[in-house]
Amino acid sequence: MHKMEKVCMSAWELPKVLEERLKEKYGDDWEKYVKAKAINEEELEEQVKAKAKEQQKTQREKTLNGFLKKVGLKKRDMLQSTMLFDGVKEADVLFQAERKIGDWIFSSAVFFFALALIEAIIIICLLPLKEKVPYLVTFSNATQNFAIVQRADKSIRANQALVRQLVASYVNNRENISNIKEQNEIAHETIRLQSAFEVWDFFEKLVSYEHSIYTNINLTRKISIINIALISKTQANIEISAQLFNKEKLESEKRYRIIMTFEFEPIEIDTKSVPLNPTGFIVTGYDVTEIAILKDLDEKNKVKDDGVKSRIIHTEKKDSHMSQYKDIKEQ
Incomplete structure:
Protein backbone atom coordinates (compact mmCIF):
# COMPACT_ATOMS: atom_id res chain seq x y z
CA MET A 1 0.00 0.00 0.00
CA HIS A 2 2.81 2.38 0.95
CA LYS A 3 4.68 1.37 -2.21
CA MET A 4 1.74 2.28 -4.40
CA GLU A 5 1.45 5.66 -2.73
CA LYS A 6 5.08 6.28 -3.53
CA VAL A 7 4.46 5.42 -7.15
CA CYS A 8 1.55 7.86 -7.31
CA MET A 9 3.65 10.79 -6.20
CA SER A 10 3.63 13.85 -8.36
CA ALA A 11 6.06 14.07 -11.21
CA TRP A 12 8.30 16.68 -9.69
CA GLU A 13 8.95 14.29 -6.79
CA LEU A 14 10.08 11.46 -9.11
CA PRO A 15 13.61 11.28 -10.43
CA LYS A 16 14.09 12.81 -13.84
CA VAL A 17 15.33 9.57 -15.39
CA LEU A 18 12.17 7.64 -14.26
CA GLU A 19 9.88 10.39 -15.46
CA GLU A 20 11.50 10.36 -18.88
CA ARG A 21 11.20 6.58 -19.17
CA LEU A 22 7.50 6.70 -18.23
CA LYS A 23 6.87 9.36 -20.82
CA GLU A 24 8.65 7.33 -23.47
CA LYS A 25 6.59 4.22 -22.62
CA TYR A 26 3.14 5.68 -21.85
CA GLY A 27 3.31 9.15 -23.31
CA ASP A 28 1.83 12.18 -21.66
CA ASP A 29 -0.89 10.05 -19.87
CA TRP A 30 1.67 8.20 -17.84
CA GLU A 31 0.26 9.66 -14.55
CA LYS A 32 -3.25 8.21 -15.17
CA TYR A 33 -1.74 4.85 -15.94
CA VAL A 34 0.29 4.88 -12.74
CA LYS A 35 -2.81 5.80 -10.64
CA ALA A 36 -4.97 3.09 -12.28
CA LYS A 37 -2.33 0.52 -11.67
CA ALA A 38 -2.07 1.59 -8.02
CA ILE A 39 -5.85 1.15 -7.60
CA ASN A 40 -5.72 -2.29 -9.17
CA GLU A 41 -2.94 -3.29 -6.85
CA GLU A 42 -4.98 -2.05 -3.85
CA GLU A 43 -7.96 -4.19 -4.91
CA LEU A 44 -5.64 -7.09 -5.42
CA GLU A 45 -4.27 -6.65 -1.93
CA GLU A 46 -7.81 -6.70 -0.47
CA GLN A 47 -8.63 -9.84 -2.42
CA VAL A 48 -5.45 -11.42 -1.07
CA LYS A 49 -6.48 -10.58 2.48
CA ALA A 50 -9.99 -11.98 1.96
CA LYS A 51 -8.55 -15.14 0.48
CA ALA A 52 -6.18 -15.44 3.44
CA LYS A 53 -9.13 -15.18 5.83
CA GLU A 54 -11.03 -17.80 3.88
CA GLN A 55 -8.02 -20.08 3.99
CA GLN A 56 -7.74 -19.56 7.75
CA LYS A 57 -11.45 -20.40 8.15
CA THR A 58 -11.06 -23.49 6.00
CA GLN A 59 -8.04 -24.51 8.03
CA ARG A 60 -9.98 -24.10 11.29
CA GLU A 61 -12.85 -26.16 9.90
CA LYS A 62 -10.42 -28.88 8.85
CA THR A 63 -8.86 -28.83 12.30
CA LEU A 64 -12.32 -28.98 13.94
CA ASN A 65 -13.45 -31.80 11.66
CA GLY A 66 -10.31 -33.71 12.47
CA PHE A 67 -10.95 -33.25 16.18
CA LEU A 68 -14.59 -34.34 15.81
CA LYS A 69 -13.53 -37.43 13.90
CA LYS A 70 -11.14 -38.32 16.69
CA VAL A 71 -13.90 -38.01 19.35
CA GLY A 72 -16.44 -39.80 17.11
CA LEU A 73 -18.78 -36.88 16.38
CA LYS A 74 -19.90 -35.09 13.32
CA LYS A 75 -20.46 -31.41 12.80
CA ARG A 76 -24.19 -31.94 12.50
CA ASP A 77 -24.24 -33.64 15.87
CA MET A 78 -22.36 -30.74 17.34
CA LEU A 79 -24.90 -28.29 15.98
CA GLN A 80 -27.70 -30.40 17.44
CA SER A 81 -25.86 -30.49 20.76
CA THR A 82 -25.52 -26.73 20.69
CA MET A 83 -29.23 -26.34 19.97
CA LEU A 84 -30.05 -28.82 22.74
CA LYS A 132 -74.40 -13.30 78.45
CA VAL A 133 -73.50 -13.01 82.12
CA PRO A 134 -76.24 -12.93 84.78
CA TYR A 135 -76.27 -10.04 87.25
CA LEU A 136 -78.11 -9.61 90.52
CA VAL A 137 -79.93 -6.35 91.13
CA THR A 138 -81.06 -5.51 94.67
CA PHE A 139 -83.45 -2.58 94.57
CA SER A 140 -83.75 -0.01 97.31
CA ASN A 141 -86.58 -0.25 99.79
CA ALA A 142 -88.16 2.03 102.37
CA THR A 143 -85.18 1.91 104.72
CA GLN A 144 -82.28 1.68 102.26
CA ASN A 145 -81.89 4.27 99.54
CA PHE A 146 -79.55 2.38 97.23
CA ALA A 147 -79.51 -0.45 94.75
CA ILE A 148 -76.82 -3.11 94.31
CA VAL A 149 -75.83 -4.41 90.88
CA GLN A 150 -73.62 -7.45 91.32
CA ARG A 151 -72.35 -10.12 88.95
CA ALA A 152 -73.74 -13.51 89.94
CA ASP A 153 -70.51 -15.36 90.65
CA LYS A 154 -68.17 -16.05 93.55
CA SER A 155 -67.32 -12.36 93.89
CA ILE A 156 -70.59 -11.74 95.75
CA ARG A 157 -68.99 -13.20 98.88
CA ALA A 158 -66.55 -10.30 99.02
CA ASN A 159 -69.29 -7.68 98.69
CA GLN A 160 -70.03 -6.69 102.28
CA ALA A 161 -72.95 -4.47 101.27
CA LEU A 162 -74.64 -7.42 99.58
CA VAL A 163 -73.90 -9.74 102.53
CA ARG A 164 -75.44 -7.21 104.93
CA GLN A 165 -78.45 -6.97 102.65
CA LEU A 166 -78.87 -10.75 102.64
CA VAL A 167 -78.51 -10.98 106.43
CA ALA A 168 -81.01 -8.16 107.01
CA SER A 169 -83.47 -9.67 104.52
CA TYR A 170 -83.30 -13.07 106.21
CA VAL A 171 -83.87 -11.58 109.69
CA ASN A 172 -86.79 -9.46 108.46
CA ASN A 173 -88.46 -12.42 106.75
CA ARG A 174 -87.99 -14.64 109.79
CA GLU A 175 -88.77 -12.27 112.66
CA ASN A 176 -91.51 -10.10 111.17
CA ILE A 177 -94.98 -11.61 111.53
CA SER A 178 -97.90 -10.42 109.44
CA ASN A 179 -101.44 -11.72 109.36
CA ILE A 180 -101.53 -11.52 105.58
CA LYS A 181 -101.41 -15.15 104.50
CA GLU A 182 -99.80 -14.59 101.10
CA GLN A 183 -97.02 -12.49 102.60
CA ASN A 184 -96.31 -15.14 105.24
CA GLU A 185 -96.13 -17.86 102.62
CA ILE A 186 -93.64 -15.90 100.50
CA ALA A 187 -91.50 -15.07 103.54
CA HIS A 188 -91.56 -18.66 104.78
CA GLU A 189 -90.59 -20.00 101.35
CA THR A 190 -87.67 -17.56 101.21
CA ILE A 191 -86.56 -18.66 104.69
CA ARG A 192 -86.77 -22.31 103.65
CA LEU A 193 -84.61 -21.77 100.58
CA GLN A 194 -82.01 -19.83 102.56
CA SER A 195 -81.83 -22.16 105.58
CA ALA A 196 -79.93 -25.32 106.33
CA PHE A 197 -82.07 -28.35 107.14
CA GLU A 198 -81.87 -28.13 110.96
CA VAL A 199 -82.34 -24.34 110.96
CA TRP A 200 -85.48 -24.66 108.86
CA ASP A 201 -86.72 -27.63 110.87
CA PHE A 202 -86.49 -25.65 114.12
CA PHE A 203 -88.28 -22.66 112.59
CA GLU A 204 -90.98 -24.89 111.08
CA LYS A 205 -91.73 -26.42 114.48
CA LEU A 206 -91.79 -22.97 116.08
CA VAL A 207 -94.49 -21.60 113.78
CA SER A 208 -96.57 -24.79 113.75
CA TYR A 209 -97.75 -24.89 117.38
CA GLU A 210 -101.33 -23.98 118.13
CA HIS A 211 -100.52 -21.15 120.56
CA SER A 212 -97.49 -19.81 118.74
CA ILE A 213 -97.39 -16.07 118.19
CA TYR A 214 -96.84 -16.88 114.52
CA THR A 215 -100.38 -18.30 114.40
CA ASN A 216 -102.05 -15.78 116.72
CA ILE A 217 -104.30 -13.75 114.45
CA ASN A 218 -104.57 -10.98 117.04
CA LEU A 219 -100.85 -10.21 117.10
CA THR A 220 -98.63 -8.53 114.59
CA ARG A 221 -94.88 -8.55 115.16
CA LYS A 222 -92.60 -5.91 113.75
CA ILE A 223 -88.87 -5.66 114.17
CA SER A 224 -86.26 -2.98 113.66
CA ILE A 225 -82.67 -3.90 112.98
CA ILE A 226 -80.47 -1.82 115.26
CA ASN A 227 -77.06 -3.07 114.18
CA ILE A 228 -75.42 -5.65 111.92
CA ALA A 229 -71.80 -6.57 112.60
CA LEU A 230 -69.99 -8.92 110.23
CA ILE A 231 -67.63 -10.84 112.52
CA SER A 232 -66.11 -12.86 109.68
CA LYS A 233 -66.92 -13.97 106.17
CA THR A 234 -69.32 -16.57 107.58
CA GLN A 235 -70.66 -15.01 110.80
CA ALA A 236 -72.70 -11.95 111.75
CA ASN A 237 -74.10 -10.45 114.98
CA ILE A 238 -77.42 -8.67 114.69
CA GLU A 239 -79.24 -6.60 117.31
CA ILE A 240 -82.97 -6.07 116.82
CA SER A 241 -85.91 -4.45 118.57
CA ALA A 242 -89.11 -6.53 118.43
CA GLN A 243 -92.57 -5.05 118.99
CA LEU A 244 -95.89 -6.90 119.28
CA PHE A 245 -99.09 -5.10 118.36
CA ASN A 246 -102.69 -6.09 119.04
CA LYS A 247 -104.93 -4.07 116.73
CA GLU A 248 -102.26 -1.35 116.47
CA LYS A 249 -101.82 -1.28 120.26
CA LEU A 250 -98.32 -1.97 121.52
CA GLU A 251 -98.41 -5.06 123.71
CA SER A 252 -94.70 -5.86 124.06
CA GLU A 253 -91.23 -4.53 123.19
CA LYS A 254 -87.97 -6.42 123.65
CA ARG A 255 -84.36 -6.35 122.47
CA TYR A 256 -82.63 -9.43 121.04
CA ARG A 257 -79.16 -10.38 119.88
CA ILE A 258 -78.92 -12.85 117.01
CA ILE A 259 -75.77 -14.80 116.16
CA MET A 260 -76.00 -16.01 112.59
CA THR A 261 -73.61 -18.26 110.69
CA PHE A 262 -73.93 -18.63 106.94
CA GLU A 263 -72.20 -19.79 103.79
CA PHE A 264 -72.55 -19.47 100.05
CA GLU A 265 -73.29 -22.50 97.95
CA PRO A 266 -71.97 -22.56 94.37
CA ILE A 267 -74.93 -22.07 92.09
CA GLU A 268 -74.76 -21.93 88.31
CA ILE A 269 -77.04 -19.30 86.85
CA ASP A 270 -78.01 -18.88 83.23
CA THR A 271 -80.40 -16.58 81.45
CA LYS A 272 -82.98 -19.31 80.87
CA SER A 273 -83.53 -20.49 84.44
CA VAL A 274 -82.97 -18.33 87.53
CA PRO A 275 -83.14 -20.13 90.91
CA LEU A 276 -85.22 -18.71 93.74
CA ASN A 277 -82.05 -18.30 95.79
CA PRO A 278 -79.69 -16.91 93.14
CA THR A 279 -76.90 -15.96 95.56
CA GLY A 280 -76.64 -19.41 97.16
CA PHE A 281 -76.90 -17.75 100.62
CA ILE A 282 -77.55 -20.46 103.25
CA VAL A 283 -77.96 -19.86 107.00
CA THR A 284 -76.31 -22.72 108.88
CA GLY A 285 -76.82 -21.39 112.41
CA TYR A 286 -79.35 -19.04 114.02
CA ASP A 287 -79.19 -18.36 117.78
CA VAL A 288 -81.43 -15.72 119.42
CA THR A 289 -80.76 -14.26 122.89
CA GLU A 290 -83.05 -11.85 124.73
CA ILE A 291 -81.00 -8.91 126.10
CA ALA A 292 -83.66 -6.42 127.28
CA ILE A 293 -87.39 -6.24 128.08
CA LEU A 294 -88.85 -2.80 127.49
CA LYS A 295 -92.46 -3.97 127.82
CA ASP A 296 -93.55 -7.48 128.69
CA LEU A 297 -96.38 -9.33 126.98
CA ASP A 298 -99.59 -10.19 128.80
CA GLU A 299 -99.94 -13.74 130.02
CA LYS A 300 -102.89 -14.42 127.76
CA ASN A 301 -100.79 -13.79 124.66
CA LYS A 302 -97.72 -15.72 125.73
CA VAL A 303 -96.81 -19.00 124.11
CA LYS A 304 -98.05 -21.97 126.15
CA ASP A 305 -96.03 -25.15 126.15
CA ASP A 306 -98.95 -27.52 126.79
CA GLY A 307 -97.63 -30.40 124.70
CA VAL A 308 -99.89 -29.72 121.75
CA LYS A 309 -98.56 -31.46 118.70
CA SER A 310 -97.65 -29.66 115.53
CA ARG A 311 -100.40 -28.97 113.06
CA ILE A 312 -98.03 -29.94 110.22
CA ILE A 313 -98.52 -33.50 108.97
CA HIS A 314 -95.41 -34.98 107.30
CA THR A 315 -95.93 -37.46 104.48
CA GLU A 316 -93.70 -40.11 102.95
CA LYS A 317 -92.60 -37.71 100.25
CA LYS A 318 -89.75 -35.50 101.28
CA ASP A 319 -88.71 -32.20 99.84
CA SER A 320 -85.78 -32.65 97.51
CA HIS A 321 -84.43 -29.31 98.66
CA MET A 322 -84.02 -30.60 102.22
CA SER A 323 -82.01 -33.71 101.34
CA GLN A 324 -78.90 -31.66 100.71
CA TYR A 325 -78.94 -30.27 104.27
CA LYS A 326 -79.16 -33.53 106.25
CA ASP A 327 -75.52 -33.39 107.29
CA ILE A 328 -75.56 -29.71 108.28
CA LYS A 329 -76.02 -28.98 111.98
CA GLU A 330 -77.29 -25.77 113.49
CA GLN A 331 -74.63 -23.84 115.32
Whole structure:
Protein backbone atom coordinates (compact mmCIF):
# COMPACT_ATOMS: atom_id res chain seq x y z
CA MET A 1 0.00 0.00 0.00
CA HIS A 2 2.81 2.38 0.95
CA LYS A 3 4.68 1.37 -2.21
CA MET A 4 1.74 2.28 -4.40
CA GLU A 5 1.45 5.66 -2.73
CA LYS A 6 5.08 6.28 -3.53
CA VAL A 7 4.46 5.42 -7.15
CA CYS A 8 1.55 7.86 -7.31
CA MET A 9 3.65 10.79 -6.20
CA SER A 10 3.63 13.85 -8.36
CA ALA A 11 6.06 14.07 -11.21
CA TRP A 12 8.30 16.68 -9.69
CA GLU A 13 8.95 14.29 -6.79
CA LEU A 14 10.08 11.46 -9.11
CA PRO A 15 13.61 11.28 -10.43
CA LYS A 16 14.09 12.81 -13.84
CA VAL A 17 15.33 9.57 -15.39
CA LEU A 18 12.17 7.64 -14.26
CA GLU A 19 9.88 10.39 -15.46
CA GLU A 20 11.50 10.36 -18.88
CA ARG A 21 11.20 6.58 -19.17
CA LEU A 22 7.50 6.70 -18.23
CA LYS A 23 6.87 9.36 -20.82
CA GLU A 24 8.65 7.33 -23.47
CA LYS A 25 6.59 4.22 -22.62
CA TYR A 26 3.14 5.68 -21.85
CA GLY A 27 3.31 9.15 -23.31
CA ASP A 28 1.83 12.18 -21.66
CA ASP A 29 -0.89 10.05 -19.87
CA TRP A 30 1.67 8.20 -17.84
CA GLU A 31 0.26 9.66 -14.55
CA LYS A 32 -3.25 8.21 -15.17
CA TYR A 33 -1.74 4.85 -15.94
CA VAL A 34 0.29 4.88 -12.74
CA LYS A 35 -2.81 5.80 -10.64
CA ALA A 36 -4.97 3.09 -12.28
CA LYS A 37 -2.33 0.52 -11.67
CA ALA A 38 -2.07 1.59 -8.02
CA ILE A 39 -5.85 1.15 -7.60
CA ASN A 40 -5.72 -2.29 -9.17
CA GLU A 41 -2.94 -3.29 -6.85
CA GLU A 42 -4.98 -2.05 -3.85
CA GLU A 43 -7.96 -4.19 -4.91
CA LEU A 44 -5.64 -7.09 -5.42
CA GLU A 45 -4.27 -6.65 -1.93
CA GLU A 46 -7.81 -6.70 -0.47
CA GLN A 47 -8.63 -9.84 -2.42
CA VAL A 48 -5.45 -11.42 -1.07
CA LYS A 49 -6.48 -10.58 2.48
CA ALA A 50 -9.99 -11.98 1.96
CA LYS A 51 -8.55 -15.14 0.48
CA ALA A 52 -6.18 -15.44 3.44
CA LYS A 53 -9.13 -15.18 5.83
CA GLU A 54 -11.03 -17.80 3.88
CA GLN A 55 -8.02 -20.08 3.99
CA GLN A 56 -7.74 -19.56 7.75
CA LYS A 57 -11.45 -20.40 8.15
CA THR A 58 -11.06 -23.49 6.00
CA GLN A 59 -8.04 -24.51 8.03
CA ARG A 60 -9.98 -24.10 11.29
CA GLU A 61 -12.85 -26.16 9.90
CA LYS A 62 -10.42 -28.88 8.85
CA THR A 63 -8.86 -28.83 12.30
CA LEU A 64 -12.32 -28.98 13.94
CA ASN A 65 -13.45 -31.80 11.66
CA GLY A 66 -10.31 -33.71 12.47
CA PHE A 67 -10.95 -33.25 16.18
CA LEU A 68 -14.59 -34.34 15.81
CA LYS A 69 -13.53 -37.43 13.90
CA LYS A 70 -11.14 -38.32 16.69
CA VAL A 71 -13.90 -38.01 19.35
CA GLY A 72 -16.44 -39.80 17.11
CA LEU A 73 -18.78 -36.88 16.38
CA LYS A 74 -19.90 -35.09 13.32
CA LYS A 75 -20.46 -31.41 12.80
CA ARG A 76 -24.19 -31.94 12.50
CA ASP A 77 -24.24 -33.64 15.87
CA MET A 78 -22.36 -30.74 17.34
CA LEU A 79 -24.90 -28.29 15.98
CA GLN A 80 -27.70 -30.40 17.44
CA SER A 81 -25.86 -30.49 20.76
CA THR A 82 -25.52 -26.73 20.69
CA MET A 83 -29.23 -26.34 19.97
CA LEU A 84 -30.05 -28.82 22.74
CA PHE A 85 -27.86 -26.86 25.15
CA ASP A 86 -29.67 -23.67 24.22
CA GLY A 87 -33.02 -25.42 24.79
CA VAL A 88 -31.90 -26.71 28.19
CA LYS A 89 -30.73 -23.24 29.13
CA GLU A 90 -34.11 -21.77 28.20
CA ALA A 91 -35.89 -24.54 30.14
CA ASP A 92 -33.75 -23.79 33.18
CA VAL A 93 -34.73 -20.13 32.98
CA LEU A 94 -38.40 -21.11 32.79
CA PHE A 95 -37.99 -23.50 35.71
CA GLN A 96 -36.39 -20.79 37.83
CA ALA A 97 -39.23 -18.41 36.98
CA GLU A 98 -41.83 -21.05 37.87
CA ARG A 99 -40.01 -21.77 41.12
CA LYS A 100 -40.01 -18.07 42.04
CA ILE A 101 -43.74 -17.87 41.29
CA GLY A 102 -44.35 -21.00 43.38
CA ASP A 103 -42.32 -19.57 46.26
CA TRP A 104 -44.33 -16.35 46.10
CA ILE A 105 -47.62 -18.24 46.09
CA PHE A 106 -46.50 -20.39 49.03
CA SER A 107 -45.34 -17.34 50.99
CA SER A 108 -48.67 -15.63 50.32
CA ALA A 109 -50.57 -18.72 51.46
CA VAL A 110 -48.52 -18.92 54.68
CA PHE A 111 -49.09 -15.21 55.33
CA PHE A 112 -52.86 -15.41 54.86
CA PHE A 113 -53.04 -18.60 56.94
CA ALA A 114 -51.15 -16.91 59.79
CA LEU A 115 -53.42 -13.87 59.47
CA ALA A 116 -56.54 -16.06 59.64
CA LEU A 117 -55.13 -17.91 62.65
CA ILE A 118 -54.43 -14.64 64.47
CA GLU A 119 -57.95 -13.41 63.70
CA ALA A 120 -59.42 -16.67 65.02
CA ILE A 121 -57.41 -16.36 68.25
CA ILE A 122 -58.55 -12.74 68.68
CA ILE A 123 -62.18 -13.72 68.10
CA ILE A 124 -61.90 -16.56 70.65
CA CYS A 125 -60.32 -14.19 73.17
CA LEU A 126 -63.07 -11.62 72.61
CA LEU A 127 -65.93 -14.12 72.86
CA PRO A 128 -66.33 -13.63 76.67
CA LEU A 129 -67.10 -9.96 75.96
CA LYS A 130 -70.20 -11.07 74.11
CA GLU A 131 -71.12 -13.76 76.61
CA LYS A 132 -74.40 -13.30 78.45
CA VAL A 133 -73.50 -13.01 82.12
CA PRO A 134 -76.24 -12.93 84.78
CA TYR A 135 -76.27 -10.04 87.25
CA LEU A 136 -78.11 -9.61 90.52
CA VAL A 137 -79.93 -6.35 91.13
CA THR A 138 -81.06 -5.51 94.67
CA PHE A 139 -83.45 -2.58 94.57
CA SER A 140 -83.75 -0.01 97.31
CA ASN A 141 -86.58 -0.25 99.79
CA ALA A 142 -88.16 2.03 102.37
CA THR A 143 -85.18 1.91 104.72
CA GLN A 144 -82.28 1.68 102.26
CA ASN A 145 -81.89 4.27 99.54
CA PHE A 146 -79.55 2.38 97.23
CA ALA A 147 -79.51 -0.45 94.75
CA ILE A 148 -76.82 -3.11 94.31
CA VAL A 149 -75.83 -4.41 90.88
CA GLN A 150 -73.62 -7.45 91.32
CA ARG A 151 -72.35 -10.12 88.95
CA ALA A 152 -73.74 -13.51 89.94
CA ASP A 153 -70.51 -15.36 90.65
CA LYS A 154 -68.17 -16.05 93.55
CA SER A 155 -67.32 -12.36 93.89
CA ILE A 156 -70.59 -11.74 95.75
CA ARG A 157 -68.99 -13.20 98.88
CA ALA A 158 -66.55 -10.30 99.02
CA ASN A 159 -69.29 -7.68 98.69
CA GLN A 160 -70.03 -6.69 102.28
CA ALA A 161 -72.95 -4.47 101.27
CA LEU A 162 -74.64 -7.42 99.58
CA VAL A 163 -73.90 -9.74 102.53
CA ARG A 164 -75.44 -7.21 104.93
CA GLN A 165 -78.45 -6.97 102.65
CA LEU A 166 -78.87 -10.75 102.64
CA VAL A 167 -78.51 -10.98 106.43
CA ALA A 168 -81.01 -8.16 107.01
CA SER A 169 -83.47 -9.67 104.52
CA TYR A 170 -83.30 -13.07 106.21
CA VAL A 171 -83.87 -11.58 109.69
CA ASN A 172 -86.79 -9.46 108.46
CA ASN A 173 -88.46 -12.42 106.75
CA ARG A 174 -87.99 -14.64 109.79
CA GLU A 175 -88.77 -12.27 112.66
CA ASN A 176 -91.51 -10.10 111.17
CA ILE A 177 -94.98 -11.61 111.53
CA SER A 178 -97.90 -10.42 109.44
CA ASN A 179 -101.44 -11.72 109.36
CA ILE A 180 -101.53 -11.52 105.58
CA LYS A 181 -101.41 -15.15 104.50
CA GLU A 182 -99.80 -14.59 101.10
CA GLN A 183 -97.02 -12.49 102.60
CA ASN A 184 -96.31 -15.14 105.24
CA GLU A 185 -96.13 -17.86 102.62
CA ILE A 186 -93.64 -15.90 100.50
CA ALA A 187 -91.50 -15.07 103.54
CA HIS A 188 -91.56 -18.66 104.78
CA GLU A 189 -90.59 -20.00 101.35
CA THR A 190 -87.67 -17.56 101.21
CA ILE A 191 -86.56 -18.66 104.69
CA ARG A 192 -86.77 -22.31 103.65
CA LEU A 193 -84.61 -21.77 100.58
CA GLN A 194 -82.01 -19.83 102.56
CA SER A 195 -81.83 -22.16 105.58
CA ALA A 196 -79.93 -25.32 106.33
CA PHE A 197 -82.07 -28.35 107.14
CA GLU A 198 -81.87 -28.13 110.96
CA VAL A 199 -82.34 -24.34 110.96
CA TRP A 200 -85.48 -24.66 108.86
CA ASP A 201 -86.72 -27.63 110.87
CA PHE A 202 -86.49 -25.65 114.12
CA PHE A 203 -88.28 -22.66 112.59
CA GLU A 204 -90.98 -24.89 111.08
CA LYS A 205 -91.73 -26.42 114.48
CA LEU A 206 -91.79 -22.97 116.08
CA VAL A 207 -94.49 -21.60 113.78
CA SER A 208 -96.57 -24.79 113.75
CA TYR A 209 -97.75 -24.89 117.38
CA GLU A 210 -101.33 -23.98 118.13
CA HIS A 211 -100.52 -21.15 120.56
CA SER A 212 -97.49 -19.81 118.74
CA ILE A 213 -97.39 -16.07 118.19
CA TYR A 214 -96.84 -16.88 114.52
CA THR A 215 -100.38 -18.30 114.40
CA ASN A 216 -102.05 -15.78 116.72
CA ILE A 217 -104.30 -13.75 114.45
CA ASN A 218 -104.57 -10.98 117.04
CA LEU A 219 -100.85 -10.21 117.10
CA THR A 220 -98.63 -8.53 114.59
CA ARG A 221 -94.88 -8.55 115.16
CA LYS A 222 -92.60 -5.91 113.75
CA ILE A 223 -88.87 -5.66 114.17
CA SER A 224 -86.26 -2.98 113.66
CA ILE A 225 -82.67 -3.90 112.98
CA ILE A 226 -80.47 -1.82 115.26
CA ASN A 227 -77.06 -3.07 114.18
CA ILE A 228 -75.42 -5.65 111.92
CA ALA A 229 -71.80 -6.57 112.60
CA LEU A 230 -69.99 -8.92 110.23
CA ILE A 231 -67.63 -10.84 112.52
CA SER A 232 -66.11 -12.86 109.68
CA LYS A 233 -66.92 -13.97 106.17
CA THR A 234 -69.32 -16.57 107.58
CA GLN A 235 -70.66 -15.01 110.80
CA ALA A 236 -72.70 -11.95 111.75
CA ASN A 237 -74.10 -10.45 114.98
CA ILE A 238 -77.42 -8.67 114.69
CA GLU A 239 -79.24 -6.60 117.31
CA ILE A 240 -82.97 -6.07 116.82
CA SER A 241 -85.91 -4.45 118.57
CA ALA A 242 -89.11 -6.53 118.43
CA GLN A 243 -92.57 -5.05 118.99
CA LEU A 244 -95.89 -6.90 119.28
CA PHE A 245 -99.09 -5.10 118.36
CA ASN A 246 -102.69 -6.09 119.04
CA LYS A 247 -104.93 -4.07 116.73
CA GLU A 248 -102.26 -1.35 116.47
CA LYS A 249 -101.82 -1.28 120.26
CA LEU A 250 -98.32 -1.97 121.52
CA GLU A 251 -98.41 -5.06 123.71
CA SER A 252 -94.70 -5.86 124.06
CA GLU A 253 -91.23 -4.53 123.19
CA LYS A 254 -87.97 -6.42 123.65
CA ARG A 255 -84.36 -6.35 122.47
CA TYR A 256 -82.63 -9.43 121.04
CA ARG A 257 -79.16 -10.38 119.88
CA ILE A 258 -78.92 -12.85 117.01
CA ILE A 259 -75.77 -14.80 116.16
CA MET A 260 -76.00 -16.01 112.59
CA THR A 261 -73.61 -18.26 110.69
CA PHE A 262 -73.93 -18.63 106.94
CA GLU A 263 -72.20 -19.79 103.79
CA PHE A 264 -72.55 -19.47 100.05
CA GLU A 265 -73.29 -22.50 97.95
CA PRO A 266 -71.97 -22.56 94.37
CA ILE A 267 -74.93 -22.07 92.09
CA GLU A 268 -74.76 -21.93 88.31
CA ILE A 269 -77.04 -19.30 86.85
CA ASP A 270 -78.01 -18.88 83.23
CA THR A 271 -80.40 -16.58 81.45
CA LYS A 272 -82.98 -19.31 80.87
CA SER A 273 -83.53 -20.49 84.44
CA VAL A 274 -82.97 -18.33 87.53
CA PRO A 275 -83.14 -20.13 90.91
CA LEU A 276 -85.22 -18.71 93.74
CA ASN A 277 -82.05 -18.30 95.79
CA PRO A 278 -79.69 -16.91 93.14
CA THR A 279 -76.90 -15.96 95.56
CA GLY A 280 -76.64 -19.41 97.16
CA PHE A 281 -76.90 -17.75 100.62
CA ILE A 282 -77.55 -20.46 103.25
CA VAL A 283 -77.96 -19.86 107.00
CA THR A 284 -76.31 -22.72 108.88
CA GLY A 285 -76.82 -21.39 112.41
CA TYR A 286 -79.35 -19.04 114.02
CA ASP A 287 -79.19 -18.36 117.78
CA VAL A 288 -81.43 -15.72 119.42
CA THR A 289 -80.76 -14.26 122.89
CA GLU A 290 -83.05 -11.85 124.73
CA ILE A 291 -81.00 -8.91 126.10
CA ALA A 292 -83.66 -6.42 127.28
CA ILE A 293 -87.39 -6.24 128.08
CA LEU A 294 -88.85 -2.80 127.49
CA LYS A 295 -92.46 -3.97 127.82
CA ASP A 296 -93.55 -7.48 128.69
CA LEU A 297 -96.38 -9.33 126.98
CA ASP A 298 -99.59 -10.19 128.80
CA GLU A 299 -99.94 -13.74 130.02
CA LYS A 300 -102.89 -14.42 127.76
CA ASN A 301 -100.79 -13.79 124.66
CA LYS A 302 -97.72 -15.72 125.73
CA VAL A 303 -96.81 -19.00 124.11
CA LYS A 304 -98.05 -21.97 126.15
CA ASP A 305 -96.03 -25.15 126.15
CA ASP A 306 -98.95 -27.52 126.79
CA GLY A 307 -97.63 -30.40 124.70
CA VAL A 308 -99.89 -29.72 121.75
CA LYS A 309 -98.56 -31.46 118.70
CA SER A 310 -97.65 -29.66 115.53
CA ARG A 311 -100.40 -28.97 113.06
CA ILE A 312 -98.03 -29.94 110.22
CA ILE A 313 -98.52 -33.50 108.97
CA HIS A 314 -95.41 -34.98 107.30
CA THR A 315 -95.93 -37.46 104.48
CA GLU A 316 -93.70 -40.11 102.95
CA LYS A 317 -92.60 -37.71 100.25
CA LYS A 318 -89.75 -35.50 101.28
CA ASP A 319 -88.71 -32.20 99.84
CA SER A 320 -85.78 -32.65 97.51
CA HIS A 321 -84.43 -29.31 98.66
CA MET A 322 -84.02 -30.60 102.22
CA SER A 323 -82.01 -33.71 101.34
CA GLN A 324 -78.90 -31.66 100.71
CA TYR A 325 -78.94 -30.27 104.27
CA LYS A 326 -79.16 -33.53 106.25
CA ASP A 327 -75.52 -33.39 107.29
CA ILE A 328 -75.56 -29.71 108.28
CA LYS A 329 -76.02 -28.98 111.98
CA GLU A 330 -77.29 -25.77 113.49
CA GLN A 331 -74.63 -23.84 115.32
